[in-house]
Structure formats: structure tokens, C-alpha cells
Amino acid sequence: MYLRTSRLDLDNYNNDTEDGCHITSMAGTWMSVVHGFGGLRVKDGVLHLNPFNPGHWSSFSFKVMFRGARLQVTVGEQDVTVTNETETPVSISVYGRSYPLSGLSHVQVSIGSPSGSAIVG
Numbered sequence: 001m002y003l004r005t006s007r008l009d010l011d012n013y014n015n016d017t018e019d020g021c022h023i024t025s026m027a028g029t030w031m032s033v034v035h036g037f038g039g040l041r042v043k044d045g046v047l048h049l050n051p052f053n054p055g056h057w058s059s060f061s062f063k064v065m066f067r068g069a070r071l072q073v074t075v076g077e078q079d080v081t082v083t084n085e086t087e088t089p090v091s092i093s094v095y096g097r098s099y100p101l102s103g104l105s106h107v108q109v110s111i112g113s114p115s116g117s118a119i120v121g
Contacts, residue, residue, distance in 0.1 A: 002032045034062050038073060042066075048093040049082065051075045053111070066090060069101070081108045094118075 006029040007013070009021045034040050037060060039050030047066045053059065053075050061074040069090040072083045080094055087103035094109045099118065101107055108119040 002029070002036070005029050005032065030062075033060060034064065038062060038075065040064065040073075046091055046093055046098070047071075048096075049073060049080065050095060051080055053077060066092075069103075071101075075111075077111075079108050079110050081106055 004013075005025045008025040009017050037051060037054065039048075039052065041048045041050075047064075051073070059074060059076040061072060063070060063072045063085075065071075067088070067090055068086065069088040070085045071090070071092070072081075072085060074081045074083075082092060082094065082099075082101065083106040084090065084101045084103055089100065089102045091098060091100050092107070093099070094107065097109075097118070099107045099109075099120065101120075106121055108121075110118070
């Protein structure tokens with residue numbers, strides 16, 4: 001279903017793209033990436049990420065505003081990097097482990113690491 005919604009206008013499935021784009025398909029595509037593959041949820045006021053990378057993708061990324069902080073989330077084959085592009089500090093959770101993310105910093109978390117190893121910078 002992800003491919004169907006993401007390709008609807010690009011491949012002109014319904015032969016009606018000249019009439020305009022299907023905004024609901026665009027929203028569904030964004031939600032599939034962010035909430036589905038990115039595993040983004042907000043629980044008890046904390047941003048939680050539980051991402052996975054589909055096997056045939058090398059990486060994907062998205063940005064989200066959370067409590068005044070603009071975060072870029074990049075999911076690669078080996079790790080997840082969350083970069084705070086603002087000076088606003090925020091706490092996040094990646095794979096169930098909490099990380100304070102100060103302004104203009106990042107955290108890099110290994111995918112599948114049993115120890116939950118991370119690099120904070």
C-alpha cells in the first residue's frame with residue numbers, strides 16, 4: 001500500500017494528474033514514512049522513535065518539529081541519527097532508551113545493538 005500511495009501521482013495511475021495532485025496520498029505517504037518506518041510516537045510528552053529500514057533502502061530521513069526543536073531523523077543501514085537543528089533542548093527516546101538532546105547536537109544510535117550503544121555530540 002505504501003508504494004501505491006507514494007506513486008499515485010508520479011505514475012499517474014488514474015490518468016488524472018493534470019487535474020492536480022492527490023493531497024491525501026501525499027499525507028499518507030508522509031505518515032507511512034514517519035509513523036510507520038520511523039516508528040514515531042509521542043508518549044507521556046516524550047518523542048519515541050522505533051525505526052526500521054526496509055531491506056532494499058540504503059537510508060531515509062525526515063524532519064519533525066517537537067516542542068520547539070526541529071529534529072532531523074536519518075535512518076541508515078547500521079544506525080539512526082537524530083540531529084537537533086535548533087538551540088532548544090529536548091529529550092527523546094530511541095529504541096526505548098532515553099537521550100537528552102541539547103541544542104545544536106545529535107545522537108547516533110546503533111541499530112540492533114543489544115547494549116543500545118550511542119554516540120552523543
